[in-house]
Amino acid sequence: MVSLARKNLLKDLPRFLVAQAGIMFAVSLVTIQTGILKGFTRSTTLLIDSSAADIWVASENIVNFELTEPFPYVQVQRARDIEGVALAEALTIGSGRWYSDGKLTTLRVFGFDPNGQLFRPGQVSDTAIEALNAPYSALIDRTNMRSFRIDGVGDMARIRQLPVMVVGLTRDSQSLVSSKFVFTSLVNANAYISSGFSSGLTCQLGEGDITCVNSFQRDEDTGNAEVVDPEPLNSDAPVTYVLIKAAPGEELSTLKQRIESSLPGTKAFTKYELLNTTQAYWQNRTGIGFILGLGAIVGVLVGMVVVAQILYTSVSENLREFGTLKAMGASDWDIYSVILEQSLWMAVLGYIPGLLLCWSVGTWTAATQGIVVLITPISAAGVFGITVVMCVGSAIFAIQKVTRVDPGIVFKA
Numbered sequence: 001m002v003s004l005a006r007k008n009l010l011k012d013l014p015r016f017l018v019a020q021a022g023i024m025f026a027v028s029l030v031t032i033q034t035g036i037l038k039g040f041t042r043s044t045t046l047l048i049d050s051s052a053a054d055i056w057v058a059s060e061n062i063v064n065f066e067l068t069e070p071f072p073y074v075q076v077q078r079a080r081d082i083e084g085v086a087l088a089e090a091l092t093i094g095s096g097r098w099y100s101d102g103k104l105t106t107l108r109v110f111g112f113d114p115n116g117q118l119f120r121p122g123q124v125s126d127t128a129i130e131a132l133n134a135p136y137s138a139l140i141d142r143t144n145m146r147s148f149r150i151d152g153v154g155d156m157a158r159i160r161q162l163p164v165m166v167v168g169l170t171r172d173s174q175s176l177v178s179s180k181f182v183f184t185s186l187v188n189a190n191a192y193i194s195s196g197f198s199s200g201l202t203c204q205l206g207e208g209d210i211t212c213v214n215s216f217q218r219d220e221d222t223g224n225a226e227v228v229d230p231e232p233l234n235s236d237a238p239v240t241y242v243l244i245k246a247a248p249g250e251e252l253s254t255l256k257q258r259i260e261s262s263l264p265g266t267k268a269f270t271k272y273e274l275l276n277t278t279q280a281y282w283q284n285r286t287g288i289g290f291i292l293g294l295g296a297i298v299g300v301l302v303g304m305v306v307v308a309q310i311l312y313t314s315v316s317e318n319l320r321e322f323g324t325l326k327a328m329g330a331s332d333w334d335i336y337s338v339i340l341e342q343s344l345w346m347a348v349l350g351y352i353p354g355l356l357l358c359w360s361v362g363t364w365t366a367a368t369q370g371i372v373v374l375i376t377p378i379s380a381a382g383v384f385g386i387t388v389v390m391c392v393g394s395a396i397f398a399i400q401k402v403t404r405v406d407p408g409i410v411f412k413a
Contacts, residue, residue, distance in 0.1 A: 020309040023350025024357065026390065031358040031383050032373055033296040034077025037289060039372030043176045044282050046122060050173075052119040053089075053243035055261055056274045060267045064281040065274065065277070066093060066108065070238035075263050077235070079242045082262050082315035084255045087245035089116040090186055092238065094193030098164075098180070101147040106161070111189020118243040121173045121183040128153075128168020131334060135229045136191075137167040138184040141174040143369065148180065159192045168361045169319040176371060177282065190237050191230035202387060244268075256338035300390055307346060311339060336399055344388065345393035351387045355380060 017254075025043070034287060041048075057079065062068040070092070079088040092111040099106055112119040114132040124139060131137055138159075140148055148157065148166075155166050159182070174181050184192070242263075246255055256268040267275065283289040362373030391392075 012134075015310060015313070019306060019346055020350045020353075022306025022310075023303050023346060023387065024354040025031060026299045026306075027351050027354030027383060027387055028358050029299025029302075029333070030222075030296045030386060031355060031375060032361065033377075034379055034383070035362060035373035035375050036371070037283075037292040038376070039374035040176045040377065041279045042374055043372060044178075045176065045278050045365070046173055046175065047119075048271060048275050048278070050122055051119050051243065052245065052270065053271060054246040055256060055259065056246035056264050056269045056271065057242035057244060057263065058221050058265050058269065058274075060265050062267060062277075065278040066091075067176075068240060070240050071265065072235060073233050073237040073239050074235040074363065076242050077237060078263060079244065079259065079408045082255075082259055084247050084250040084258060085244055087116075087243075088245045089113050089118045089254070090132050090233075090239040091119055091241040091243055092186060093240040094189065094308070095179070095181070096159045096192050098157055098159055098182070100150055103149060105147055106228065107182050108179045109159070109189050109192050110181060110183045111186040111193075112183070114185050116243075118245055121181070123169050123171040123173075124168055124281075128170075128262070130184070131167035132185045132188070136163045136165060136188060138182050138188065139170050140166055140180070140182055141170045142169045142279055144172055144180045160195050162192055162195050164192075171351040176279040177288070177390050186233055186239075188373065190233055215288040242266075249294075274325065300386060303350075303387070303390050304394050307343065307391050308397045311343060311395055311408060312336065312399040340392060343391040347384075347388045350391075351384055 035149075045065065059342075060069055073090060076088055076090045079085055090111075090113065093111075094109045094111075096107050096109050098107045099105075111123065112121075114129050121139060122141065128139055132139065140150065145151070150157065150166055153166055153168060158163050158165075164182070164184075165265070170183065173183070223271040244255070244259065246252060252270055256270070260266060261267045356375065359375060362375060365371040365373055
């Protein structure tokens with residue numbers, strides 16, 4: 001029976017290749033759509049996942065990681081005095097406009113303490129982090145260099161009317177659904193977020209640093225413009241999160257309640273709670289998950305139609321052979337097994353090249369576009385299961401044809 005299944009499968013090689021192409025299309029579509037969904041969902045929480053904070057304290061009106069309200073910096077200072085808190089650091093998020101070569105790009109500014117321990121924007125060197133202590137310095141993700149029109153470290157641009165020097169590049173930090181990310185120190189971020197469209201600053205690039213002059217403020221004795229650095233944060237400066245490191249042995253659920261009662265108007269999350277909240281928002285409250293899922297369903301339907309048509313045609317052309325088997329005493333199950341084996345071979349031979357193609361595409365998109373097609377062992381196994389079900393389900397249509405075969409067909413002219 002094994003040789004008969006293979007013989008029927010390879011009897012018409014062009015038709016077999018067409019069938020495998022259809023299965024490859026279905027496998028690729030399902031894998032890429034689910035991979036993009038997983039990669040997209042993962043990208044929305046990369047910065048949360050890479051942090052060392054045990055608890056994230058946000059506004060009680062938080063919707064997701066980027067959609068929340070700020071509160072005053074004094075809340076960070078108060079958090080440090082709460083029992084069970086080992087470390088408390090601020091993270092601020094704001095919007096801006098990046099100007100380079102006369103072109104405009106929207107961005108999200110993330111301000112954090114370069115000397116802190118709880119926030120690190122993706123994969124980045126310690127040297128680049130330390131460089132953020134310089135005024136008007138920032139990090140960008142490698143995948144955003146083309147969008148920002150940056151050739152490398154040391155290039156300059158402008159955020160609103162303030163200058164920015166790229167002092168380092170990060171990796172695995174950019175969300176697929178957000179504006180381009182820029183990472184800098186808290187004081188720099190506060191200056192970028194709060195600056196207007198006319199700051200009165202004129203800035204020049206020196207040897208490894210930036211000198212900014214305020215044209216509205218001049219020294220009373222000399223009449224020269226005053227050199228200006230970003231102002232330090234005061235108690236009223238807006239921040240978006242307080243990142244908390246719990247003291248050793250501290251129960252996180254208890255510490256969360258203590259934080260919320262000590263900091264009115266806030267809500268505390270563990271890292272995984274904030275991860276789940278953000279990912280659930282993008283999967284369930286937007287149409288992205290539905291669209292990608294619909295594409296995967298279309299791929300399965302196309303694959304089923306192609307496989308069912310090929311198997312049905314193959315059975316129709318070999319009815320006399322199946323009739324002969326029945327006349328020789330073969331059971332229905334023996335004949336069904338031939339068709340089912342054909343479908344399993346089609347599933348395997350279509351799945352392997354389809355998955356390899358998706359892996360190659362995913363590697364290319366991650367390296368060149370920053371778009372992650374996340375293919376995990378679990379998702380790969382799931383797609384294989386879908387492929388097998390698709391092909392075996394298609395074989396049912398062909399089995400219906402064989403069920404009605406009359407062994408007497410062998411003796412007909």
